[in-house]
Amino acid sequence: MNPPTIPVVDVRPAATHFESIGAEPAVIRIVDAFYRQMDTRPEAREIRAMHGPDLAPVKAVLVRYLCEWLGGPKHYSVERGHPRLRMRHAAFPIGAAERDAWLACMRAALDETGTDCALRDMLMQAFFRIADWMRNTGN
Ligand code: HEM
Numbered sequence: 001m002n003p004p005t006i007p008v009v010d011v012r013p014a015a016t017h018f019e020s021i022g023a024e025p026a027v028i029r030i031v032d033a034f035y036r037q038m039d040t041r042p043e044a045r046e047i048r049a050m051h052g053p054d055l056a057p058v059k060a061v062l063v064r065y066l067c068e069w070l071g072g073p074k075h076y077s078v079e080r081g082h083p084r085l086r087m088r089h090a091a092f093p094i095g096a097a098e099r100d101a102w103l104a105c106m107r108a109a110l111d112e113t114g115t116d117c118a119l120r121d122m123l124m125q126a127f128f129r130i131a132d133w134m135r136n137t138g139n
Contacts, residue, residue: 035058044105
């Protein structure tokens with residue numbers, strides 16, 4: 001008689017998106033590429049103009065936000081509290097054109113940094129939902 005089969009249980013915790021993407025160094029590369037895209041794409045000129053000349057401070061904040069959002073360390077909320085992104089963006093007129101410009105920069109940044117296609121598509125869907133919810137101009 002055959003011995004009973006012991007079910008193989010994978011006890012490793014599922015990797016977070018943060019780990020799958022390559023942790024903080026990868027997020028830094030994506031954010032650098034994202035703002036480089038914003039600096040150069042004609043359709044992003046208006047959203048670039050909403051930012052100050054020096055992008056270093058907002059880059060650092062976006063890195064911390066994305067690390068946390070992807071399941072990594074919670075440095076963003078320790079430093080800045082609840083993201084309240086709609087409230088924090090209320091001063092900037094965001095309609096469909098601004099949303100799409102933001103998403104185009106992010107899509108190009110994910111492509112440029114070689115993010116896995118399946119992960120990229122999933123993140124883009126999630127970014128679409130967040131960016132669409134941020135619209136505040138009625139268009
Ligand atoms: C939809 C179009 C968007 C526009 C036009 C926009 C524009 C801006 C601007 C002008 C700032 C302030 C930069 C500064 O302080 O100099 C900002 C901050 C920020 N944005 Fe956006 N944004 C957009 C979408 C998004 C999305 C989809 C996310 C997240 C996935 C996001 C995350 C952030 C974060 C985390 C900050 C810093 C917030 C803080 O101060 O704690 N933004 N954004």
